[in-house]
Amino acid sequence: xxxxxxxxxxxxxxxKYPLCDSCLGRLFGMMGYGLxxxxxxxxxxxxLLMEAYDTALGEWNEExxxxxxxSGFNAARLTLAKIGAEPIKEVECYICKNLVSKVNELAxxxxxxxxxxxxxxxxxxxxxPHEIIEREESLWLNFRLERSESIKSELTREVGKQIxxxxxxxxxxxxxxxxxxxxxxxxxxxxxxxPVFIYGRYRKKVRGLPQSPWLYQPDSRISYNTSIEELITxxxxxxxxARDAKLHAAGREDLDVRTLGNGxxxxxxxxxxxxxxxxxxxxxxxxxDSAKGLVEVENLVYVDxxxxxxxxxxxxxxxxxxxAKVKLGQPISDHxxxxxxxKFRNLLxxxxxxxxxxxxxxxxxxxxIVYELKAKALGEREILxxxxxxxxLYVKELIHGDQGRTRPNVAEVLGVNITVEELDILWIExxxxxxxxxxxxxxxxx
Ligand SMILES: [Zn+2]
Numbered sequence: 001x002x003x004x005x006x007x008x009x010x011x012x013x014x015x016k017y018p019l020c021d022s023c024l025g026r027l028f029g030m031m032g033y034g035l036x037x038x039x040x041x042x043x044x045x046x047x048l049l050m051e052a053y054d055t056a057l058g059e060w061n062e063e064x065x066x067x068x069x070x071s072g073f074n075a076a077r078l079t080l081a082k083i084g085a086e087p088i089k090e091v092e093c094y095i096c097k098n099l100v101s102k103v104n105e106l107a108x109x110x111x112x113x114x115x116x117x118x119x120x121x122x123x124x125x126x127x128x129p130h131e132i133i134e135r136e137e138s139l140w141l142n143f144r145l146e147r148s149e150s151i152k153s154e155l156t157r158e159v160g161k162q163i164x165x166x167x168x169x170x171x172x173x174x175x176x177x178x179x180x181x182x183x184x185x186x187x188x189x190x191x192x193x194x195p196v197f198i199y200g201r202y203r204k205k206v207r208g209l210p211q212s213p214w215l216y217q218p219d220s221r222i223s224y225n226t227s228i229e230e231l232i233t234x235x236x237x238x239x240x241x242a243r244d245a246k247l248h249a250a251g252r253e254d255l256d257v258r259t260l261g262n263g264x265x266x267x268x269x270x271x272x273x274x275x276x277x278x279x280x281x282x283x284x285x286x287x288x289d290s291a292k293g294l295v296e297v298e299n300l301v302y303v304d305x306x307x308x309x310x311x312x313x314x315x316x317x318x319x320x321x322x323x324a325k326v327k328l329g330q331p332i333s334d335h336x337x338x339x340x341x342x343k344f345r346n347l348l349x350x351x352x353x354x355x356x357x358x359x360x361x362x363x364x365x366x367x368x369i370v371y372e373l374k375a376k377a378l379g380e381r382e383i384l385x386x387x388x389x390x391x392x393l394y395v396k397e398l399i400h401g402d403q404g405r406t407r408p409n410v411a412e413v414l415g416v417n418i419t420v421e422e423l424d425i426l427w428i429e430x431x432x433x434x435x436x437x438x439x440x441x442x443x444x445x446x
Pocket of ligand 1: 019020021022023024093094095096097098099100
């Protein structure tokens with residue numbers, strides 16, 4: 001747009017509608033750099049006033065002077081007084097009804113709401129009354145404007161600048177700690193903190209403890225009125241002043257299986273936290289103290305939330321080592337155990353969905369690898385099996401065969417019936433990619 005064109009459009013606009021400096025300037029918001037819209041608008045009004053009143057000739061355009069005065073341009077009011085015209089009262093801005101002039105008030109409201117939260121970066125969102133947006137867009141159409149900025153974009157930016165100068169915290173559209181959401185219709189502000197994510201590993205030290213709160217019918221195998229999720233998240237919810245917390249674990253163990261050794265990887269998502277920089281060493285001690293030996297966590301670190309889906313995918317393939325105490329239908333020879341170990345070295349096993357979960361899951365065949373199996377006789381009819389295998393393999397079924405649905409299986413190779421008496425997880429592979437997502441013991445301060 002040429003300068004004469006810009007001035008001409010501004011002139012038509014201001015003669016038709018009283019516009020505050022910002023709303024006039026915003027019509028040309030994409031032009032020029034390093035300017036506020038108020039500066040653009042004021043510059044245009046200044047030029048129009050120069051056109052409207054020529055001191056040397058003593059000529060003026062009273063209509064234009066009145067339009068400028070109506071829009072709140074003080075120099076135009078002074079000029080009208082000088083030529084002895086009727087004084088003109090400023091009216092509300094046609095587009096924003098003076099909303100833009102309340103940037104400071106909105107910023108103060110945000111700062112007030114934000115006092116409840118720990119944050120170092122923030123973002124501002126705003127819902128603008130529909131009528132304002134319609135009026136603004138009708139002007140764009142009328143004057144065929146293609147370089148305008150929206151009021152929403154201006155308002156959120158200007159409120160953001162103001163909050164930044166009031167608090168010293170940083171405006172950041174990329175992963176802010178806190179998002180202020182302004183409702184310009186109801187004149188209310190709410191703050192929504194981004195979740196905090198913590199990675200760690202847990203050991204489940206008892207049988208009969210479910211991973212998540214048990215919502216279904218009573219199960220006789222359940223021995224505790226709590227869950228791994230509750231034991232880990234309850235202390236964290238308190239420490240972070242959070243609304244809620246969710247456990248995202250890398251897989252889950254059966255109710256009657258313990259997870260020992262290095263423990264199971266997990267991420268806790270702290271939802272809507274008021275505090276963001278809890279000392280995780282302290283959090284770890286608090287969880288372990290209050291879990292009273294049922295569960296233990298360790299190596300808690302802050303991580304990026306993007307780890308959650310990766311962790312879930314990883315749990316499908318992560319290697320695991322199990323130990324099982326099993327009872328045999330009849331005695332076997334020592335030689336049989338040696339053959340068993342040789343057979344299950346890097347062996348691909350084919351499993352149909354176990355009968356015990358067939359009601360909940362589709363019947364399909366999955367193929368998983370057994371890397372190593374070690375067998376030790378405990379008594380005439382009792383042996384200990386140590387099995388290292390790919391994630392997602394059903395170990396109980398690998399042992400007893402599940403009526404031939406898992407093949408090959410230990411019972412079949414030994415030629416006896418087998419009952420699994422106890423099963424524990426001894427080791428779960430550490431996902432290598434975790435290190436790419438670690439933020440540290442404290443979340444990073446921008
Ligand atoms: Zn306005």
